[in-house]
Amino acid sequence: MSGQPTFAVAGGFLGAAGGTGKTGIAIAGIPFDIATTNRPGARFGPEAIRRASKMLVDGDHPTLRRDLTKGLTDAGDFAIALGDVPASLALIEQQAAQFAHLVTLGGDHSIALPLLRALRKRLGGPLGLVHFDAHVDTWPDSFGQPYGHGSCFYHAINEGLVDPRRMIQIGIRSPVQTDVLDWTLSQGVTIVSAQDVHERGIEAVAAQIRQTVGEAPSYLSFDIDALDPAFAPGTGTPEIGGLATWQAQALLRRLGGLNFAGMDMVEVAPAYDHAELTALAAATLVYEYLALRT
Amino acid sequence: MSGQPTFAVAGGFLGAAGGTGKTGIAIAGIPFDIATTNRPGARFGPEAIRRASKMLVDGDHPTLRRDLTKGLTDAGDFAIALGDVPASLALIEQQAAQFAHLVTLGGDHSIALPLLRALRKRLGGPLGLVHFDAHVDTWPDSFGQPYGHGSCFYHAINEGLVDPRRMIQIGIRSPVQTDVLDWTLSQGVTIVSAQDVHERGIEAVAAQIRQTVGEAPSYLSFDIDALDPAFAPGTGTPEIGGLATWQAQALLRRLGGLNFAGMDMVEVAPAYDHAELTALAAATLVYEYLALRT
Amino acid sequence: MSGQPTFAVAGGFLGAAGGTGKTGIAIAGIPFDIATTNRPGARFGPEAIRRASKMLVDGDHPTLRRDLTKGLTDAGDFAIALGDVPASLALIEQQAAQFAHLVTLGGDHSIALPLLRALRKRLGGPLGLVHFDAHVDTWPDSFGQPYGHGSCFYHAINEGLVDPRRMIQIGIRSPVQTDVLDWTLSQGVTIVSAQDVHERGIEAVAAQIRQTVGEAPSYLSFDIDALDPAFAPGTGTPEIGGLATWQAQALLRRLGGLNFAGMDMVEVAPAYDHAELTALAAATLVYEYLALRT
């Protein structure tokens, strides 16, 4: 066996043509999912999200009133080292370094670590982080594995890739060891639970995000399980009580003017999806990010 | 509980017996879906909605406290010209003209045009329109096809079937060409986005509907994709961020006293449904319409 | 994260070991579903809920900050008389009598009756009842069957197992014969419709529950169809317009200090579930109950 694994063949997000990504915003898929701790299958995320994105091609963004497909490129899928976590993370960092402004389609959340490493190098300092998720992802290990999908931000904080005082997590609600939670808070991270979003409302949470992150360069990391499993069944570690898609859209649309340097959309596992619900949610939320940047 | 259990109820919608529809309210199916632009399959909508409606047979409407199955008839499915859009629209108009008060189960949204043509003739003037949808459906064409499911209200406005100043669209959120949107607004149509419903609330939107439509004869056209795909996955052109079923119910229940002359429930595509979720939503929303009329 | 990954956790609910249930809180499954009136299949509920609960094993409850898996036992499934409703109800009552504090995984809602009979005997007086459901379940019969899943609380009231003035139903929204509804209200039962929850909000409804039930011993009966079918498709008699999982969680978390003597989680029918959505919702809501009791 040689070349790309069978599940990694190209096609363009929003119909975008290929490109090197040296300028402008580029999409890339990262079909990597062996750092998951429960249901796998996010390796098929890039293909599913690209396919679902085709439904958004015809027309302008409804509130921005602009065609978001113009000028976008899709660099295809990153090479990974099949079956080898550390080697894959190294490969991802190396490839990410080539891009001017990268939006990735995962893949599991472990990919955020090498993506942030590459950005940190390019920008010369730690980033702010807007992190949508059901889980804090600051576990020091993942059932003995250092770089599992629940540990990416433990390392990102420890490696100085993100500034925890400019880091906000939205949608958090899973069981979590109390010492992990306390460590995260002690670093200065702001945690907004899903119940907070439901009860405090969109305006208050959006203001808190803007205030926490500020105007310095930031990164958007969106784990699709921030959404409730009713809206995103196709994921590996679902938790009930999550966000509706309208809430995620409403929050993102209020983040205009923030200085985002990149985004990832992770943990879409199509084998558990139905009627492309999850893939369409992921594609549309990336589309909302593009609306912020165009 | 009495009679046959719900899984063994015979007859049409809500167990209704057949009839000519010359008097009273009659249900009819229109298994027509070749004017769709994405996922087809709404031809199976009438069958699925009728079946799901059986779950509603046992008991009275919970707030109206009346049995809605009394006096209702189900005329079966309309004949269509399989594979021929213009001939089918003509057939639909012709058959619809026979009914005193028709509630149709689609089928794709293109059927609204001949239904409105028939009503316009009967009533002698343009109708008000309460239009639930994710899409404006005022495209001047449909990938080159004049009568696609996204163009029905472009024609309805141009043909004077509806009065655009008495027309309100609720749930709108899809990408749309800016010139299509601007044309629609310039005709006087009121557009309430799904985000508006989420953020402004039920009372405000219900009041706006009542005010826009007024007391003259109106029509209710309900595209099931007004609902969020979490609540209605079984449809052809889903868009995230849509209405919850409770919101649609809450709005409909506040429309009592409006002068509705007919209704359609369209775009239920059962092949993409799960556990009859979408068909049950469609059946129940028709049931709420009947509660307004009984 | 430590121990076995969630997909390889052994044991019962939340990985609990077996036990007699003579002390502490014990889980038991009741795979009984022949008293259903529409879609059957809740006999597979206990297995599905236990399996989904494994996803909750790794970590403490996020707001309670305590490990709920400690000290819990799982007594396995109750014996039933396959195909015989009265004999099964007798067997269930007999087995339930052995437990100090029983949390059952149904099965259909008819099991609540013998569970309440056993509790009534143990406690010597009628219980308060917090009842989540789409249906009032106070029909005097079930298509001719005295002990169907829609009649359990008719009997519970008539037999003096619950005190109807300390009984509150949340999420009600199905069609219902007006005389059944009126009988229920005339007994003193408080009914909170799903629309009430949506429009009046969590705080108001939680206060009403606390006030209605008071501090005397109570029981929690949770029919999963209280949730909207988007959040819980895997059930037998779904009704649109129901609760979101976050609402159910938010309500339960406000019931701390009530004097619950037991709980059932019923009507999970896995054959209609998708991606374990419904089973996970059921497992997590039982988990929230445990958080109230630990």
Next chain:
Amino acid sequence: MSGQPTFAVAGGFLGAAGGTGKTGIAIAGIPFDIATTNRPGARFGPEAIRRASKMLVDGDHPTLRRDLTKGLTDAGDFAIALGDVPASLALIEQQAAQFAHLVTLGGDHSIALPLLRALRKRLGGPLGLVHFDAHVDTWPDSFGQPYGHGSCFYHAINEGLVDPRRMIQIGIRSPVQTDVLDWTLSQGVTIVSAQDVHERGIEAVAAQIRQTVGEAPSYLSFDIDALDPAFAPGTGTPEIGGLATWQAQALLRRLGGLNFAGMDMVEVAPAYDHAELTALAAATLVYEYLALRT
């Protein structure tokens, strides 16, 4: 092709009109499934089989070259006593007694017993039996229940409804207690395992069926789990290694001239079906039976 397309055909099985069944062949559904021992849901079998049968309406039988929809009537569904096995069996026998030649759509296999009781009374003597199944269905009890779906032929033999020497079972392959198997053989029943069909071939088995049953009045009881689960996933107690649909068709087509007095098609559980595979198989095999009788 003429008339309504298959997806819009009205009426009962094969589009048949209603009727009393006093003359000719009549279809009836029996939505009864509480005597199942594993997956329930066959109560939805009649509805699913009727719907799938619509695909067979357009054209003549391909080898018989005759239109099988002529003269057929569909009497709708039998009333049952929901939740009560003995009362339901009594009701079924009573209703079946009204029919000249009845073909029933189950429902679980327990319905065969009252159907045979009714036929035995009408004909005045025991019947021959062609029985397709994965299971012998001669268990003396069903987990303590006397009339479960695995015991129908134990009673049929003991009550003298069928002549075991004129009884042949085809497709048998499930685990079975050796004493149950030996009792069955000792009564004179002929058992043809699924492996026998695969290895001995159609001609040999068809000849054995004809020889065993002879020319006296007989009954055809077809449990859909005689088919392999690849061909009929939608059933309650699947067993691998079963018949392909072509084998069942090939066998049935060789039974012309036998004197069949009735048929049942049982154990179709649509909740486990996919793409209507199982329902279509059931409908087509009933269609093949009609081809033998028309």
Next chain:
Amino acid sequence: MSGQPTFAVAGGFLGAAGGTGKTGIAIAGIPFDIATTNRPGARFGPEAIRRASKMLVDGDHPTLRRDLTKGLTDAGDFAIALGDVPASLALIEQQAAQFAHLVTLGGDHSIALPLLRALRKRLGGPLGLVHFDAHVDTWPDSFGQPYGHGSCFYHAINEGLVDPRRMIQIGIRSPVQTDVLDWTLSQGVTIVSAQDVHERGIEAVAAQIRQTVGEAPSYLSFDIDALDPAFAPGTGTPEIGGLATWQAQALLRRLGGLNFAGMDMVEVAPAYDHAELTALAAATLVYEYLALRT
């Protein structure tokens, strides 16, 4: 709306690069399905077949021992006139005329007609035809529509596109009007039913195909419903009793040396597929065709 409909975006069969198809073998998708008479959805066939074909990329054909991905091109999807059957057929013919050797992925079977028209013009005489299908597809009309998916070969014979004496149909088994069947036979067409394949065996049928078609230029038209629905559930008009995939492969592998001028693979409707079963079958059978031609 303009440009290609959303469901028609490119990607390469077996990973093939794009190309004009002026030389060599080229793949093209034809996402056209409005001439179907039952379940629609074959418009998504090209996308699904291409995706499933990726599983076949790694390695040589197991018996031919050659890499079939070399030199193949994929021209993407044909333009169609959405919603207009005659205009679409004209467009398909026009585009097909540009190719040296075209293998198309449908789409419904109506596309075979314009494809044969284009080939007939190129070759100057009628073609032989190897036609796998459950249906004869020689109906003179399709519920009133002249060019439905069940009429393509009626026209192909009448227009002299194929030589009916060099035409063989394999897998036939649906109900069919006797006059349609007789007309087909009277034209000289050879019909091999699915039961014939099961009972006469591969060698005999393969020999009959070779003998009927001979060495002059021929065409292979493969309707996926020639396969049994257990092997190909994802199609619009399934019929039980069909071919296993191994039988189709075994037959195709014995057709080496025939002079095929083109192929179509039609009627894959992914909405009814499961685990990509049908799409993989379609992709692999196209792969077997390529093995005959390389």
Next chain:
Amino acid sequence: MSGQPTFAVAGGFLGAAGGTGKTGIAIAGIPFDIATTNRPGARFGPEAIRRASKMLVDGDHPTLRRDLTKGLTDAGDFAIALGDVPASLALIEQQAAQFAHLVTLGGDHSIALPLLRALRKRLGGPLGLVHFDAHVDTWPDSFGQPYGHGSCFYHAINEGLVDPRRMIQIGIRSPVQTDVLDWTLSQGVTIVSAQDVHERGIEAVAAQIRQTVGEAPSYLSFDIDALDPAFAPGTGTPEIGGLATWQAQALLRRLGGLNFAGMDMVEVAPAYDHAELTALAAATLVYEYLALRT
């Protein structure tokens, strides 16, 4: 029928109690799947196979006429090093070494390597191998990974764990690089393609297996994709044209008297299964193995 109904059977595989496996036959699950090259998810195989096995508990094996549940133990799931292939293989070997006679439920096929390493050590010499699979699994690497699921027997041969002249592969049919195929044959391995099984028949192939493997200690490795995807959709790398379940059963039942020292059942990926088809096939084939050993 006695005891708990099949849907409420407690315990492990076939309801077996736990045990150390020091004597007798023991079942163990190995929830490891990160060495897959296409669809992942076999980590859920052990759970699914155990659950499906409950359907086989009630009764004796139909031809062996013995109760196979007696004396069997289930040791639960092996610990693995989540996310680390080499460390997991080492852990598996270490745990396997503790068992007298181990039957494992995978997991992907890479687990066969450490299982054979442990057996080789115990037995002191290379084993014979009966290997059911669609793929030869003798690739020297797996997209760069040395121990992927397609390379297990390359290493097993090179490490002298199996004797390639006593090794037979049944069901082979995937594309494969010609040099990989030639290397395999050159080692002396016997390859029986799926087409061979279909065309040469059960008796001939069973004889060839017996003759190839002989009477010395052997191992049975069963990749569920040896079965056709119609019979086993729930797997990662399906290939059409495979074995029917009856063929696999018929072959296994003819292997009595062979000296099997262990078995694995691998590559069941429940996320792609339907109605437990694949899990039931896997469970039943393990059951057939137990019938050979009891």
